[in-house]
Structures are given as structure tokens and as C-alpha cells.
Amino acid sequence: MSHARPGVLRVGDRVRLAGVSQTVVGLAGTMVHLADEKGLASVVSLPDLLLRAEVEPGPAPSVPRLPMARFHGLPAKAIEEASWWEPHIVEILTGLPPDAAPHARPSAQYDPATRTLAEREAAKAAELTAAGHTGVSTGTVRRKRLRYQAQGVAGLVDGRADRVRPPSGRSDPRVVDALRHILAAEETVQGPSRTVEFFRWRVEQFLDGEYGPGAVAVPSRSTFYRLFRRLSAGQHTTGSARTRRSLAGRPEGPFGQVAPVRPGEVMQIDSTPLDVLVRLDSSKPGRVDLTVVIDVATRTVTAAVLRPTTRSVDASLLLARTVTPELMRPGWADALRMSRSVLPFAHLHELDERLAHAAARPVIVPETMVCDHGMVFISDNFRSSCRWLGIDFQPGHLATPTDKPHIERMIETVGTQFLQYVSGYIGSSVERRGRDTASQPLWSVLELQDLLDEWIVAAWQNRPHEGLRDPVAPGRMFSPNEKYAALVQAAGYVPVALSGEDYIELLPATWRAINAYGVKINHRVYDDAQLNGLRRQPSGVVARKNLWEIHADPYDVTRIWVRNHHHGGWITLFWKHLSTAPAPFGELHWSNAISELRAQGNPDPSEVEIAAAVGQLLQRAHQGPAEVVRANPGQRKRRRPAALGRSEVSRAPSSPRSSHSSAMSQPDEPSDDVSATRQHDEDEPLAKVVPLGIFDARKEAQRWW
Structure with missing residues (x-):
């Protein structure tokens, strides 16, 4: 065998013996088994083979190959450079580039039969240098070849391209620990948002207290800013305080998932102020709270109520509405009837005949109710209502809204798909708020409640939901009504609506x-x-x-x-005195009327006067501000409600009783004197306005029940 024989003879090597190309197919002691291209076998002693045979160049050595997926995330220039080096290294190892013809012969300078590996590396360095590639020495080629044999193409990537730097960089570990401690402090998470310069000052104060004044140098302003960006990434430390608190309350690790298989198995309740102004019963603009219940299995909104201030009785009455059918209302489209929906009306109607006039909203009996630690939900009133209905009361962890994500997302959807279309929408935050929103025509609480109920029946219950995908066919999404109909058939669910006496039991006592x-x-x-x-x-x-x-x-x-x-x-x-005030009104209206009468100088109003005042209050609240035509036709200006302020010059000295009597006896149409007074008000400058005291619903709520 020629002097260029390999150091080791292995099965699979090709040799040329007596002009015939043969393959080593076996080794037995000093005997070598060979087979030619026609399959003829022969046995040759190893010493004889080493003297007479010539080794043929074999295939390229087996090296690790880098999958293309490993290139993701690397700069394009680094990938291009590694791909450029690969054929040169392969030529050094095998004598031929990867794209060589099947019967090509190696060039003299890269022939493994005549050149050593060191000679081939030196030849490649000289070739690349002559081609104009600077900085390519024999040592560089050797390092590339060794890394290629060990790692494949990954070894040819410039190490600086995929270098992973620690978040802290080369900063002093004591500075890093101080900044981490301050970022994780409760005052940072729960406090207001501050600038990066404030945290640089806090780090300096912390280091001076821990190690002594000046013992640890604070990085320069630009270096500290880079360090702060790395350590506070994703925490909204200098951004939205609301988002920061929400992220801090998110639990570590993967989120768990509850997969209920029947309606009512897990339900969630929550309350939040709405981002819309309404006309309160005192004719003043204000916000209201939305308290809502949602079923996790079907995403059905079983009940939603609007109140100026949410109390425990509101949550209890919401449970009653959850297990009570939603009846059709005047003005609703006939398509919203349960009998015309995808709900199993025939089956449900056999159980409860009241559903004949019900809207397409399912009746769901809760089994488990998940809520937060708000005073409304942990009150004795709400807990007793849950016990009486046989509901498992399940409060979530403190400051952990992720324990009830479905209702949190539903409330957000109410703002984006319903409230932003409502007149009086103020936006979800101060920076999104427009100007002079209170001057828009505002809905009353009762009117907005009716709109919300209709939107839930018409839009929400028939809207395909992302969380209601078919696990077998993920491309198929169900609406809450469709999911309810499917689960009723699968789980054999039989809802039993609340009776009249059961409803009374839920009322406050x-x-x-x-x-x-x-x-x-x-x-x-x-x-x-x-x-x-x-x-x-x-x-x-x-x-x-x-x-x-x-x-x-x-x-x-x-x-x-x-x-x-x-x-x-x-x-x-x-x-x-129901005959004098036939319109139903609540405790809030009654207390507000008493406050107004006492503010007018009547410390102990009679029951008849209170009823008359409530009637006027409701009439003023539902009529809203009257429109006044200005001198320029096409321009209209809304007159401010009378309840927002009273002119000093318009006050006539009269007793409270006589003023209420005249108010009750006013005709429907304004008299000529009234028209003249209005015309005079428009021509003359406005008099000084003396506002009435602001009614605080939250303070009033503390005296209720």
C-alpha cells in the first residue's frame, strides 16, 4: 500500500487491488474480506494488502450537521459567513468541495493521498489570502476546521454573533443586587410610577446605607440607564402603574386551567366602574358600577346590573337574576326570543312554562361561585345567599385577578364592543378621555341597563367566542348559546329556575x-x-x-x-301612598329626595312631600336637559340641568311647601311668562350660579342595610 495509506483500516474503506476497485466488507484477525463492484468476494492477508493495494479517497468524514432551525435568531451576516467557510473546510478534509462531480479527483494541493492535513490547511490559508481575504492565517483555518469537526456548521459561526450576555452586563454585582432589591420592593410595585433618575438616586442611597458613603460607585447615567432597561424589562416600572400592579399579581409558573363540563359548574362574579357617564336620578352626570356574573363552561353572562354604588344586596339580587328567566321587553326584536334561538327551547319549556316569553339567555344554576375579596362579595349577606342557594363560595387569592380571568376579559369586552358606542363614553383612562363629555346627551341608569341587557342577549350570547373552540376541531368556535345547547345534551343538565318565594328569600331582611x-x-x-x-x-x-x-x-x-x-x-x-307615586323607585331615590328637601329648609318633610319630590326627581331625571335653539339656526345648545345649579336671582322668597305645591301643579306646556323668562335668560348674561351640595353615593351606601 502506498505511503498515503490511512492510519486505520475500517470496514467500508475502498482500495484498488490489481487495478480493481474493491470495498473492505470484513476484518478477521489478519485477514481482510473484500468485495468488488460485481459482488465477487475475496480474502487477502493484511500484510499483502498493505504492500500491493492503493487506498481510494473515501466519502467526506462524518461531521455534525447544524439543522436550519438553529440558524433562527442569528444575524444574516453571521449565517452567510458560516456558509461561506463550510465548502473550504470540507475541501481540506476530503480533498473535494461539497458540490464536486461524482468522479472528480482532488487537486494536488488538497489530495489526502499525497498531502498531510497540516499541508492542506496551509494551502487553504495561502489560497484565501491570495484571493484578497485578509486575516486568514493557517492558525485561523485550523481553528475553523477543529470547530467544524466538533460542532458542524455551528462551529463556523462567529462566536460574537450568538454570544449571550447576562442582563447585568459587567456592572458591579453590588449595584445589580441593590437595583433588583429596589425594583422588587412593595413601594415600587404598589406605588406611583417614577423616572429612571429616581431609581438611580435610590440605588445610591441604598449602597451608602449598606456599604458606607462612597464605598460603591454608582455607574454613570448612560450605563445605569442601560442596566435599568435590562433588569426592569417587562415590569412597567416607569410605565402604567395599573399594568405594573397587575403583572406583579400574576403567579409564577404555568397557569392552571379549570375545564368545567356542565353549565354552572364554575361561575365568576365581579364588579367594576364603567367608563361611561350616565344621567343619575338627580339629573347630574356620574359613573355607575357594573356587577356581572359569567358561566365559565359556556361564557354565558347570566346577569348584569348597573348601580351607582355596588352593595352586598346587589350581589345577592344578581344571584336571583342568574336563576330567573330574562323576559322579552317591548321594542326588542322578535329574533331575540328563546323560541327562535339555538337553545333547546322545547326541552326547557317543558320544565318551566315561563320560558314561553323569555329572551334567548340561558337560565343557569350556579354550583361554585368564584369572586375576589371585595367587601361586597365577602359580606355576610352575599355568603348567606350562596349558602341558601347551595352555592359553593370560592374566593380567589388576594390581589390575584388571574384567579378569575374569564370575567375580567368579559368586562374588558363590554368596554370595547359596547360602551365605546354609547353616548357619554369617557375612555378607559385619563389619557384616552375627551373633552366636555358631560355635555353629550346622557342615558339614564335605567335606559343604559335596558341597552346593556339587550346587547347581552343580541350580541354577546350569539358571538363566537375564542375560548369556546371545539377541542376535536379547533377551527370551529361556538357562541355561548351554542355551547350551552351542546353541554345540555352532553351533561344532561336540567336548570330549575327560581320561584317567587325563593326570590323573596334573597332580598335583604x-x-x-x-x-x-x-x-x-x-x-x-x-x-x-x-x-x-x-x-x-x-x-x-x-x-x-x-x-x-x-x-x-x-x-x-x-x-x-x-x-x-x-x-x-x-x-x-x-x-x-303608592297611588301618588306609581312609578317604582328605590331607596337611593328616597334618600336623595329627603336630602334635597332638608337642604331647602324643611328639616322634617312629611311622607306626602317626599313622594312628590321623588316624582319630580324621576321626571327630571328621565326628561334630561332640554334643547334650546340659538340665534343661529343650525346651532343648538343644551341647557344645563336645573339640578346642577340655581340662579340667585331666580329664587323667589317662598316657603318650601308652597314651592312644592306649585311645582306639582305646573301644566305640561310652558306659559307665556315662562317663555318670556327663557328669552330674557338667553339675551342677558348668566347670573351667578350657586351649586347644590354633591350627593356622595358611597357615603350614603354606608348607612344602608
Whole structure:
């Protein structure tokens, strides 16, 4: 064998013996088994083979190959340079470039049969230098070849291209630890947003306190800014405080997932202020709270109520609405009926005939209710309502909104797909707020509630939901109504709607005596002939001093319900002055009317005066500001509501009783004197406005129930 024989003879090597190309197919001691291209086998002793045979150049040595996916994330220039080096290194190892013809012969300077590896490396360095590539020495070629044999193409990538730098860089570890400590502090997470310069000052103060003044040098301003950007990435430290607190409350590790298989298995409840101005019952613009319940399995919004201030009774009444059918209302399209929806109406109608006039919103009985630690939801009132309905009360972790992500996302969707289309929308934050929003025509709370209920039935319940994809066919999305219909058939779910007596049980309770004239609650008298025989009688409940249990709806003071402790059941009592104020109104309206009368100098208003004031308040709230035509036709200006301020010159000295009597006897159309007064008001400059006291609903709520 020639002097260029390989150092090791292996199975698969090709040799040329007596002019015939053969392949080594086996080794047995000193005997070598060969096979030619026609399959003829022969056996030759190893010494004879080494003397007479000539080794043929074999295939390229096996080297690790870098998958193309490993190139992702590298600069294009680094990938191009590595690809350029690969054929040169392969030529050094095998004598031929990768794209050589099948029967090509190596050039003399790269022939492994005649040149050593060191000679081939030197020849490649000289070739590249002659071609104009500077900085290519024999040592550079050798390092490239060794890295290629060990790592494949990955070894040819410039190490500076994929170098992973630590977030702290080369900064002093003590400075890094100080900044990390300050970024993780509670005052940083929960406090207001500050600039980077503030944190540089805090780091300096921290280092001086830990190691002594001047012991640790604070990096320069530009270096500290780069360090701050790396360590605070994704924390919104100098950005939105709301986003920062939300990210801090997110748990570590992968999120868990609850996969309910039937309606009502897991439901979530939450309350939040709406980003829209409404016309409150005092005709003043203000915001209201939205309290909503959603079913996780079907994403059905089972109930949603708007209130100036959410109380525990609101959450309890929301449970009652959840298990009560949503009836069709005047003006709603006939397509919103349950009988015309995808819901299993025939099956449900057999269980509850009231669904004949129901809208297409499912009735779902909660099994588990998830909520946060708001005072409304952890109150005894709400907990007792859950126990009475057999609902498993499940509060989430403190300051962890991710425990109820479905309702958080639903509330956000209400803002983007409903509220932004409502007149009076103010935006989700101060920087998104427009000017003079209060001058727009505003909906009342009742009107906005009706719009919201219709939107839930018409839009939300029929909108395909991203979270309701078919696991077998992920391309198929279901709407809440479709998902409910599917789960009813799969889980055999039978909802039982709340009865009238069950609804009364959820109302807040108080204890009163039954007097000869009836029952008095907050200066209102309720009576009915059914009380005959119970007047001035003890209830028999000794723990309550023989008083009677009274349930009342705080949003409808027209009637109350008395529990008959003697014979069982409920006794319905109507307000004695219901004929003078037939429109249902709630405790908020009543208390607001009393405050206005007392502010006008009537410290102890009678019940009739309060009823008249409430009637005027409701009429003023529902009519809204009147439009006044300016001198330029085509320009219209809204007159400010009378409740927002009163002119000093327009106040006539009169007693409160006479002023209320005249207000009640005003005709529907303005008189000539009134028209002249309005014309005079437009011509003359506005008088000094003396505003009334602002009604604080949250303070008022503390005195309720």
C-alpha cells in the first residue's frame, strides 16, 4: 500500500487491488474480506494488502450537521459567513468541495493521498489570502476546521454573533443586587410610577446605607440607564402603574386551567366602574358600577346590573337574576326570543312554562361561585345567599385577578364592543378621555341597563367566542348559546329556575313590629288587609324581641314582604301612598329626595312631600336637559340641568311647601311668562350660579342595610 495509506483500516474503506476497485466488507484477525463492484468476494492477508493495494479517497468524514432551525435568531451576516467557510473546510478534509462531480479527483494541493492535513490547511490559508481575504492565517483555518469537526456548521459561526450576555452586563454585582432589591420592593410595585433618575438616586442611597458613603460607585447615567432597561424589562416600572400592579399579581409558573363540563359548574362574579357617564336620578352626570356574573363552561353572562354604588344586596339580587328567566321587553326584536334561538327551547319549556316569553339567555344554576375579596362579595349577606342557594363560595387569592380571568376579559369586552358606542363614553383612562363629555346627551341608569341587557342577549350570547373552540376541531368556535345547547345534551343538565318565594328569600331582611296602622320602614307605611289578626301581636321569635321579619327590595319601595311566623308563607304589603307615586323607585331615590328637601329648609318633610319630590326627581331625571335653539339656526345648545345649579336671582322668597305645591301643579306646556323668562335668560348674561351640595353615593351606601 502506498505511503498515503490511512492510519486505520475500517470496514467500508475502498482500495484498488490489481487495478480493481474493491470495498473492505470484513476484518478477521489478519485477514481482510473484500468485495468488488460485481459482488465477487475475496480474502487477502493484511500484510499483502498493505504492500500491493492503493487506498481510494473515501466519502467526506462524518461531521455534525447544524439543522436550519438553529440558524433562527442569528444575524444574516453571521449565517452567510458560516456558509461561506463550510465548502473550504470540507475541501481540506476530503480533498473535494461539497458540490464536486461524482468522479472528480482532488487537486494536488488538497489530495489526502499525497498531502498531510497540516499541508492542506496551509494551502487553504495561502489560497484565501491570495484571493484578497485578509486575516486568514493557517492558525485561523485550523481553528475553523477543529470547530467544524466538533460542532458542524455551528462551529463556523462567529462566536460574537450568538454570544449571550447576562442582563447585568459587567456592572458591579453590588449595584445589580441593590437595583433588583429596589425594583422588587412593595413601594415600587404598589406605588406611583417614577423616572429612571429616581431609581438611580435610590440605588445610591441604598449602597451608602449598606456599604458606607462612597464605598460603591454608582455607574454613570448612560450605563445605569442601560442596566435599568435590562433588569426592569417587562415590569412597567416607569410605565402604567395599573399594568405594573397587575403583572406583579400574576403567579409564577404555568397557569392552571379549570375545564368545567356542565353549565354552572364554575361561575365568576365581579364588579367594576364603567367608563361611561350616565344621567343619575338627580339629573347630574356620574359613573355607575357594573356587577356581572359569567358561566365559565359556556361564557354565558347570566346577569348584569348597573348601580351607582355596588352593595352586598346587589350581589345577592344578581344571584336571583342568574336563576330567573330574562323576559322579552317591548321594542326588542322578535329574533331575540328563546323560541327562535339555538337553545333547546322545547326541552326547557317543558320544565318551566315561563320560558314561553323569555329572551334567548340561558337560565343557569350556579354550583361554585368564584369572586375576589371585595367587601361586597365577602359580606355576610352575599355568603348567606350562596349558602341558601347551595352555592359553593370560592374566593380567589388576594390581589390575584388571574384567579378569575374569564370575567375580567368579559368586562374588558363590554368596554370595547359596547360602551365605546354609547353616548357619554369617557375612555378607559385619563389619557384616552375627551373633552366636555358631560355635555353629550346622557342615558339614564335605567335606559343604559335596558341597552346593556339587550346587547347581552343580541350580541354577546350569539358571538363566537375564542375560548369556546371545539377541542376535536379547533377551527370551529361556538357562541355561548351554542355551547350551552351542546353541554345540555352532553351533561344532561336540567336548570330549575327560581320561584317567587325563593326570590323573596334573597332580598335583604329587617325586623319591625306590626302596628295598628301597619309596618313603617324609613318613614314609609305599608299595610294590607292580610295583617288583620296580626296587628300589635308578637311574632314568637324571642331572639328578635318578638319582631316580624321583613324583606324589602331596595330598588323598588312600592311593596314589602312580611314572613308569617304563625302560619307560614309571605304577606305582601303595599305602600300606602303608592297611588301618588306609581312609578317604582328605590331607596337611593328616597334618600336623595329627603336630602334635597332638608337642604331647602324643611328639616322634617312629611311622607306626602317626599313622594312628590321623588316624582319630580324621576321626571327630571328621565326628561334630561332640554334643547334650546340659538340665534343661529343650525346651532343648538343644551341647557344645563336645573339640578346642577340655581340662579340667585331666580329664587323667589317662598316657603318650601308652597314651592312644592306649585311645582306639582305646573301644566305640561310652558306659559307665556315662562317663555318670556327663557328669552330674557338667553339675551342677558348668566347670573351667578350657586351649586347644590354633591350627593356622595358611597357615603350614603354606608348607612344602608
